[in-house]
Amino acid sequence: NAGVTQTPKFQVLKTGQSMTLQCAQDMNHEYMSWYRQDPGMGLRLIHYSVGAGITDQGEVPNGYNVSRSTTEDFPLRLLSAAPSQTSVYFCASSYRWGGDGGNQPQHFGDGTRLSIL
């Protein structure tokens, strides 16, 4: 069971370039999300999805796009990279909140380390 898989693990971009960070999960989780991690700031939510075809903005969505065409995949796109987007990006997934079951644990990938020059 692979869990949450993120690719690539490392990437260096020049300002203005575009790229897509890939995230795939094999646990049939409805909920998927993207976070960025910066020193001293914890993890901040960029975008999230509660199921195929449904996405919404998190705390820091500017400069990023997402789509969710399948349950398994949730790619994050940088359309025009900026130095401020240098960060470590994490994808996470979980089952949806459900009544008496309450919130479900979120599972994280090992991240993509992105540098924008």
Next chain:
Amino acid sequence: GENVEQHPSTLSVQEGDSAVIKCTYSDSASNYFPWYKQELGKGPQLIIDIRSNVGEKKDQRIAVTLNKTAKHFSLHITETQPEDSAVYFCALNLFGNEKLTFGTGTRLTIIP
């Protein structure tokens, strides 16, 4: 959005001693309180969680306590070992909402 304050930001503990990390929050609708451990170069890994209808939960050397009245929850690690050295994050969800809000992390160092 909800704010979570986490203290301390760094913590050094002699091997075998206990470590305590505390988080405070403001929204009484907060419902689920997980703790994550992050090792170097890895993603956060869930180590223990607690729901708002429970005051304490233990799993071997790790325990979490929740004080809903005071709006804080704490991670307790007893008999610390070198492999406990990592960055620890508290987090929380509001009732009926999957979005996690994270604390700013605590770097725990176990001194042999």
